[in-house]
Amino acid sequence: MREVFGYEQFRGPQADIVEHVTAGGDALVLMPTGGGKSLCYQIPAIVRHRGGQGVTVVVSPLIALMHDQVGALHEAGVEAAFLNSTLNASEAAEVEKRMLRGELTLLYAAPERVTTPRFLAQLDSLCERGLLALFAIDEAHCVSQWGHDFRPEYRALAVLHERYPSVPRIALTATADDLTRQDILERLQLQEARRFVSSFDRPNIAYTIVEKTNPTQQLLRFIRTEHAGEAGVVYCQSRKRVEEVAQALVHEGIAALPYHAGLDAGIRQQHQDRFLREEGLVMVATIAFGMGIDKPDVRFVAHLDMPKNIEGYYQETGRAGRDGLPADAWMAYGLQDVVNQRRMIDESPAGEAFKQALRGKLDALLALAEATDCRRVRLLAYFGEASRPCGNCDNCLSPPQVWDGTDAARKLLSTLYRVQQMSGLSFGAGHVMDILRGKPTDKVRQFGHERLSTFGIGAEFTEAQLRGLLRQLIAIGAVAVDAEAFNTLRLTDGSRAVLRGEVPVQLRQAIAQAVPRRRSGDARARADSVQAGLTLGGRERFEALKAWRGEVARAHNLPAYVIFHDATLAAIAAQDPRSLDDLRGISGLGTKKLEAYGDEVLRVVATAR
Structure with missing residues (x-):
């Protein structure tokens, strides 16, 4: 060692x-x-x-x-x-x-x-x-x-x-x-x-989950406010979405690259190499990217679409903050995410037992997204680890308001039942919510649904509340989505218990934007906290060592952190070594590296002194 x-x-x-x-x-x-x-x-x-x-x-x-x-x-x-x-x-x-x-x-x-x-x-x-x-x-x-x-x-x-x-x-x-x-x-x-x-806890990662409104704009706001000029990974479900988001970020002046299996292998490799070797790049990718990526200074991982399960979410968010410094895991999710994931499970050729296990994993992730208590406690509990509220996730820092959605759920299911009974047809979420909220749209009038007894009985509920309610009902199997019929909704055997009021439905108020935890402009200082405690001269030595390390890394065709981690450079800068003996014992500086780079390190330090 x-x-x-x-x-x-x-x-x-x-x-x-x-x-x-x-x-x-x-x-x-x-x-x-x-x-x-x-x-x-x-x-x-x-x-x-x-x-x-x-x-x-x-x-x-x-x-x-x-x-x-x-x-x-x-x-x-x-x-x-x-x-x-x-x-x-x-x-x-x-x-x-x-x-x-x-x-x-x-x-x-x-x-x-x-x-x-x-x-x-x-x-x-x-x-x-x-x-x-x-x-x-x-x-x-x-x-x-x-x-x-x-x-x-x-x-x-x-x-x-x-x-x-x-x-x-x-x-x-x-x-x-x-x-x-x-x-x-x-x-x-x-x-x-x-x-x-080992403990699954990554205390340096702050978890934030918001409801989708305009996801690209929400992402832009998050990056500008929290992580301007910093390295990050943005995960999207589809190749097309990856390209769109990468282009949008570049258009807004953010250095971003796309990565997905549809790109030429050479381009994928080039983009990955740039991400590993350059500072401040944002990689927009499908889950094809990331496993084994050792880049230590990824300051955020963002999901614009909900993953399939908590394991995937945890693995992907874990790529942030490998250096132990503060990092963010940010996700935007919505009703369509739940619909898409349930549909992929239901349409898969796997056996029913396997599908049921996948549904359980998806439900656990949805429960994490909809949770009103500490995200970290929920996340660790999934892996069998007990913990206390972290004080570092969105729910701990800005506790959400909760409302009882049981009555709203019964009204929504009753509306869905009467629509199907009257028309013999299934309809999508938007149309059912219009009936429930009493909106006499052209489509409502076309089918005569304004005459239903449930028309307008949910006028007090916002569309955001009803979408959150539908996410829960789909997740617990009380509502099914028929993919072959244009994503229309239908009742299931699980609807009865909710209609009878036997299953309480507790929901969080929709929050599309988390309360910023830090002032804009603090990101750079946070990322450079590895320099904490360094004198002015120490910071100058640190910057000189970083520049030298970059030259060595390029000459060896390796990422800079493979040569030396920032923490090692900071320790050298603080030590202000005058001899090879002064370098011995510095963390990350083994015998071979001392032989290979010791004299050069002393030269760089002396020049910056």
């Missing part, structure tokens, strides 16, 4: 995990994004390699993550390589030769490659010679059909246990509820593995 990575102590359960895996034990590790999962297998890999036990194979689903992880290991003086499609045949062959000679400490490869007959034959050779040290399966939730990012190719990884039972395995993920955890253990045959579950 100290010699290679330059850290003085482990965090949380890292020490126990490292000791267990180094000794040859299997492990399942659940640790939040930014919690230090990589060290949990990298340190055992180094120790076992030095002990003559050979190479550690890291299963990773992402090329970008492999590239940056290997680059960071090289910077720390560790022999590592990757096998993926970015290598030509001769380059791949050279990596394979180094692996077979036992020269590599870690080799990163995708699950599709690891399970090929050719690669397995190479692993056989290593195993026979006692040169197969460890299997590390990263993003292990991908193996589970219950996870938010299921990848069928992960299922084949069970072969690693069947074929190499004596080689220890560590599976790691940042997000998994109980159902997903059990599936990971079963699918990877890790039932006997020791389980390490």
Whole structure:
């Protein structure tokens, strides 16, 4: 830990995990994004390699993550390589030769490659010679059909246990509820593995969820007010929406790039590289972007559409604030989000039991969105962790008003029943709400719905209130959306209990814009809080070190944070070192980096003094 990575102590359960895996034990590790999962297998890999036990194979689903992880290991003086499609045949062959000679400490490869007959034959050779040290399966939730990012190719990884039972395995993920955890253990045959579950809490992230009115304008207001000039990720449901939002941000003077599976692979890679290497860029993306992105200074993650479940939401929001500094998770959601997500579940070819589980996960996310109590308490409770109100989410900072929607729900369902009874047809949400609120539109008159006994009985309710009510009724299954009939509404078996008043419906008042927590202009100061405590001279040294780091990163074709984190530069700036001995012991400055960069760091500091 100290010699290679330059850290003085482990965090949380890292020490126990490292000791267990180094000794040859299997492990399942659940640790939040930014919690230090990589060290949990990298340190055992180094120790076992030095002990003559050979190479550690890291299963990773992402090329970008492999590239940056290997680059960071090289910077720390560790022999590592990757096998993926970015290598030509001769380059791949050279990596394979180094692996077979036992020269590599870690080799990163995708699950599709690891399970090929050719690669397995190479692993056989290593195993026979006692040169197969460890299997590390990263993003292990991908193996589970219950996870938010299921990848069928992960299922084949069970072969690693069947074929190499004596080689220890560590599976790691940042997000998994109980159902997903059990599936990971079963699918990877890790039932006997020791389980390490860290706290899921990310106290530096502030959660805010608002109701959609004009989502693009709401997003613009949020970025300008809270995060002007800062790096962030904006998630949208569709490729088309990604393009529209990216263009809108650029039009408003915000540096933004689109990312989705429909873009040319070269453009996607270019955009991802720019996001990782440049400061202040906003990436507008589908969920195709983000897994394994280690950029530490992402100050916000915004959702313009509701995700499928809490695991996906937590995984995506966890990409903010990896450096431990304050960050925001902001989401806008509306009735159409609920309709779309329910429709996708209902129309899927999966079995009814699977659909029911997905509905339960969606309902849990909707409950988080509609909650009137602490968001963080709700979020952590989903993962089985008890907590106290955080004082740092929108509900804690500006408690919402609550209203009893039970009577409104009964009136809405009664209107829906009478409309269908009178016309023999189904209608959409807007038309049903017009009847309930007593609005004599052309369509209402066309069908004679102004003559219904329920016409106008909900005049006291606003459209926003009724849309919130419909979200809840759809979520609990009291109203269904017929996708084949232009998203019209219909009653269900679950409607009866609500009509009878047996199911109370408590709702939050619609809030389209959260009360700003900070004054505009504070964002830069917040992002630079890593410099807190530095003198004026220390800040000058810090800026000089950042500029130098940028030059080194460009020369090595790596993100700047792979060379040194901001916290390390701030510690150097505060120390004002005069010799290499002064640099020893600074967090993040291991032996290899001290040898490679120590003299240059001293030069930069002296120049800025």
